[in-house]
Amino acid sequence: MKISNVEVKDLVNTYGSPLYVYNQRMIEDKLNAFKNCLKSSEFECDVIYASKAFNCKAMIQLVSKMDCSLDAVSGGELYTAYAAGFDMARVYFHGNNKSMDELKMALKYKVGTIIVDNLMEAQLLSELAKNIDYTVSILLRVNPGIEAHTHEYIVTANIDSKFGISIEKKSGILELIQIINACPNLSFDGFHAHIGSQIFDKEAFVQEVNKVCEFVSNLGVDVSTLNFGGGFGAVYTDEDTPIPVDIVCDTLIEAVKCNIEKYALNINKICIEPGRSIVAEAGSTVYTVGFMKETPHKNYIFVDGGMSDNIRPALYQAKYSCVIDGKENEMASKHYKVAGKCCESGDVIIEDAYLPEAKPNDLLVVKTTGAYGYSMASHYNKACGLPVIFCKDGNSQCVIRGENYEDLIRLENDLCA
């Protein structure tokens, strides 16, 4: 099996096992697709990559190369963007509980946009921004009361969310805007909303746009920018049917246009923040099969990683599909339960993988692990962090080296130095 024309077995020979492998061309194509599809002659459009899905310098440099903006949600993500040489004016800084240090860091780096999440943040930021020498664009995160899930969305379900201010709280929102506008270095430009992740129903996004625009039309405040967040889906198994990128973008653009006309709004910029849909399908995890065993009801395959490199099955009952390298074209003949090596019964990567006969040392490639895999990895059982490899057109490049045992105790050892 090849990933962007690089043999998986060659990757394992060169970099070891297990590995996260990304098809760099697929990432670039996805960023391009969003950029090319989110276009309008009536307003500016910005595609902001939500870096929580997969954040490292090499990824951020790709975002820069493809002329997209960047969503960061922590000091660590900001620091990585800065270290990657990213244009900080194109960073959108999020978070429901940004610390004073993080806000100071954002201002020091001259981050272009801060998405303010609550009243206390507005108060603190307006103090911190008094003496800066540039203007920060401010969006306010509102909670439109639309909580979308895969295959379904529930209107008005979300009033107790930890993120944003409820769109129903008009007086609180006006108070917050006043605080922002009273600070000469902050410019209130509009609103941000985000309704969930892995959403397959385009009507959920139309509802989001309608709700936010109706709210703006009743506010009596100039609003130039609307950011509708991310949440676009990816294919993990045959059951997944995400909305194609062109349709997502057309749907959003059309919905915004209708609302601009309906309410005579002065919107001149819209943004979206795709994370998963950019990187999920481009990433795979390559494991080596170790021991195998049969129980009365299961055939187990044990792999040399597990919940420490992919927490999503244990955390969300997320489903994945996989292939055995070199046996992609063989008929499936056996149901396997693919489990990891962590000391936890729930350490299962795939509950039921229907595969050709497997044997120890086979390379098992789990697909669509590119989003929230590396970024949610842990050191449980002192697991070493996996290397990350980018492949493109027959070439491979290690962009994050794998950890070794020394790395695992380095922070302790530093204290003794």
Ligand SMILES: Cc1ncc(COP(=O)(O)O)c(C=O)c1O
């Ligand atoms: C504010 C915000 N923007 C963007 C995203 C990215 O979402 P996704 O990876 O589903 O596109 C998230 C995560 O859900 C988010 O919370």
Ligand SMILES: N[C@@H](CCCC[NH3+])C(=O)O
């Ligand atoms: N971590 C989640 C997505 C969270 C999105 C962040 N708001 C996942 O793996 O599906």
